[in-house]
Amino acid sequence: MxxxxxxxxxxxxxxxxxxxxxxxxxxxxxxxxxxxxxxxxxxxxxxxxxxxxxxxxxxxxxxxxxxxxxxxxxxxxxxxxxxxxxxxxxxxxxxxxxxxxxxxxxxxxxxxxxAPSMIRFAFRIIAVALIASLAFVALWLLRHNQKVALIDAEWREQQEPQLANVGAVRDVTIQPLVNWHASDPTYATEAGVSYLLQADGRAILFDLGSNKGKQAPSPLEANMALFQISVDTIDSIFLSHHHFDHVGGREWAARNTFSFGVHQPKLSEKIEIFAPIPLEYPGHPVTHITAPKVIAPGIASIGPIKRQLLMGQIQEQALALHVEGKGILLVIGCGHQTLRKIVSRTKAVFDAPIFAIVGDLHYPVPDGQMTLAGVNLQRTFASGGGLFSQLTMADVEEDFDLLQSLDLELLAMGSHDTSDTVLEMAARRFPGSFQRVEVGKTIKLTE
Known part of the structure; x- marks a missing residue:
């Protein structure tokens, strides 16, 4: 000028x-x-x-x-x-x-x-490209915030009726099959989730891990073999949500299905499959859960809870077991729904207190288990309120206050999406009820 x-x-x-x-x-x-x-x-x-x-x-x-x-x-x-x-x-x-x-x-x-010289013109082209990229990000974040606000408004208007004739179970055993930590180096570990629940003799496979390396056998299959668990011994498959680290890998998530490993085994006709979104499995029906639902005596889904993450929208359900004489045991896959919404939904649909929580609650602070080019993927794209409102330790402390108000008998937290730092905080905060979820470490609950 x-x-x-x-x-x-x-x-x-x-x-x-x-x-x-x-x-x-x-x-x-x-x-x-x-x-x-x-x-x-x-x-x-x-x-x-x-x-x-x-x-x-x-x-x-x-x-x-x-x-x-x-x-x-x-x-x-x-x-x-x-x-x-x-x-x-x-x-x-x-x-x-x-x-x-x-x-x-x-x-x-x-x-x-x-008019600007060619050098200045080239510089300006680069500057415009950078500014256009920033504008795109700004508009994308604006759209993200609009979706968050819409989902929150829908949540406030929801009124789920209390489930009737839930029934109860007496003996529950939970065997972690896939998680970040193991009690023994013999077991395969990964940033994924899978549990085998035994409830009064009924075997429920909860999620199927990640198999990020496309191994054969997959970590899930390898650990199932060590525990002498076969596909034919399973009565139900319960999928918490359709992220790759819960359905057996990216390939299966992209194909709107799931698997135990690199191949999809034929499933027995007796196996019931429950998913929070419409899914397919070769030669087998999949029940789409759209609301709180009893799936077996004493066992229910609390129903899908919607969440808008930076990585996209997700529908996640938790498994609830009504243990006779105790109350509700919640088994949670990732906790994308947020602890507050999970607890709120559970209290609304069950006439029994929450006495135990087992699973991952998504606290990747200060760092999670998945990083790319130095970016904490779980914290940036799969939790918190957005790119500029990421999850903090203060948020974790607020959730711990909520957990403390429940007076839990058991809080077993996984670590595929929660840092060891937070697990250590939980151990200090809940000395009488806390334990780490580790592959090979069986969790037992009885009346």
Whole structure:
């Protein structure tokens, strides 16, 4: 920007700021329009003029002006390429691409401005690409926040009726088959989840791990063999949600199905399959759970709970077992639903207290088990309130306050999506009830 033009721009901005301070907003906006005409071919002055127009809009509580200026601040990147409509005054009351007559006293200052050199032009192309990327991210985050707000509104309006004729079980044994830690190095471990539950003789396979390395046998199959568990001994398969680390791998998640390993075994006709979204399995029906539902005497799904994550929307259900004489045992896959919603739903649909929780609750702070190029994937994309509102230790402490209010007999936490730091916090906070979920370490609950 040449000296005369710069001085003229600064003069208009100085007048605008003084009038703004004196609350003469109409006169201030007039000088901002003149500053916009002078500075719109130069990125920083262009943004400055729109920024002060935004301030005027905010002071007037003019929603149209506020929205218009926010959009124009983003679109100011056009000045980096010389893409500006000559004479445009920059307010939200005019089209941002409309050329307009230039006042005579300003036209003389603008007539000698030269087109940018090829080097400056190339630099501007790069700058526009970066700004466009930032704008895309901003719009994506805005859309994400809108979806979060919509889901939260739906949650507040939901009124799930209490389940009737739930029944009860007397003896429950939970064998972790896949998780991050193991009680013995003989067992395979990974950032995935799978449990085998035995409830009064009924065998329920809860999730199927990750098999990220496409191993044969998979960690799940290898551990099942060590425990002498075969597919034919299973009565039910219960899928908490359809993330790859719970359905046997990315390939199966992409194909809208699940598997024990690199091949899908034929399942016995007696096996019932329960999933929170419509899924398929070769030659076998899959029951789509849409609401709290009893799936066997004393055993129920609390129903899918929707959550909008940065990685996309997820529907996750937890398994609830009504243990006679004790109350509700919750088995949780990832905890994407949030502990507060899980507890709220459980209290709404069961006429019994929660006395035990087993599973992963998704506390990847300060770090999770999945990283890429130094980015904590579980914390950034699969938990918290968004890119700029990630899960914190304070959030974990709030959840621990909720757990403490439940007066649990057992809190067994997994570590495929929760850090060892948080597990150590839980051990200190719940010395009488806490234990780590480890492959090979059986969890028993009886009446």
């Amino acid at each position: 040449k000296k005369e033009l710069r001085e003229a721009f600064e003069s208009e901005m100085t007048k605008a700021k003084r009038l703004y301070s004196a609350d003469d907003l109409s006169a201030a906006f007039h000088h901002l329009e003149r500053a916009h005409i002078l500075g719109q071919r130069f990125y920083v002055p262009h943004v400055v003029s729109h920024w002060w127009m935004l301030k005027v809009g905010l002071k007037r509580s003019d929603l149209w002006e506020i929205f218009g200026q926010l959009m124009r601040i983003i679109a100011s990147a056009g000045s980096l390429l010389g893409w500006v409509p000559a004479g445009n005054t920059g307010g939200a009351n005019v089209s941002p691409i409309k050329p307009m007559p230039i006042p005579d006293d300003l036209a003389s200052l603008l007539k000698d401005e030269r």
